[in-house]
Amino acid sequence: MSPQEIIKKYERALASQDWGSVEPLMHKDVCVTFSNxxxxxxxxxxxxxxxxxxxxxxxxxxxxxxxxxxxxxxxAVCLYSFNWKGVIEGELCSGGGRGTSVLVFEGGQWQIITEHLGPNAS
Incomplete structure (x- = not known):
């Protein structure tokens, strides 16, 4: 699978909200930065x-x-826009921003080793 295919698979895995689908795409030393x-x-x-x-x-x-x-x-290094919407505590919410993912090829497969999500640039 190519880095491009991994990111498409990652998008589908996140949309599924199933860690079991996300985990195989992550490197064991993954580092993720969110707003929190x-x-x-x-x-x-x-x-x-x-x-x-x-x-x-x-x-x-x-x-x-x-x-x-x-x-x-x-x-491989990929920059992208992300968007989400869903229900939090009974209210429709949405958000989005910019992301950067770094992938490494080890053990015959591509995996995400770093992801940084943040707000859109002003």
Whole structure:
């Protein structure tokens, strides 16, 4: 699978709100930065993803405007826009911003080792 296919699979996995679909796409040393902090390693990342999944019901998640800044045989860097909407505590909510994902090719597969999500630039 190519880095581009991994990001498409990642988008579908996030939309499913199923950690079991997300985890195989993550490197064991993954580091994720969200608006509420930076989470390092699979256990911390799993906890924050599952917390997000539990708090947002009927979530729709999408990634668009992908820009591949770098792709080599062992690393890839992708910048993109993300959007989500869902129900939080009974109210329809939505959000979005810019993301950066860094993928590495190890053990015959591509995995996300770093993801940084933040607000759109002003």
């Amino acid at each position: 902090g930076t989470f390092k390693g699979l256990l911390d990342v799993k906890a924050v993803f599952e917390s997000n999944f539990a708090s947002i019901k009927d979530e729709e998640y999408s990634i668009s405007n992908l820009h591949w800044a770098h792709i080599s045989e062992t690393e």
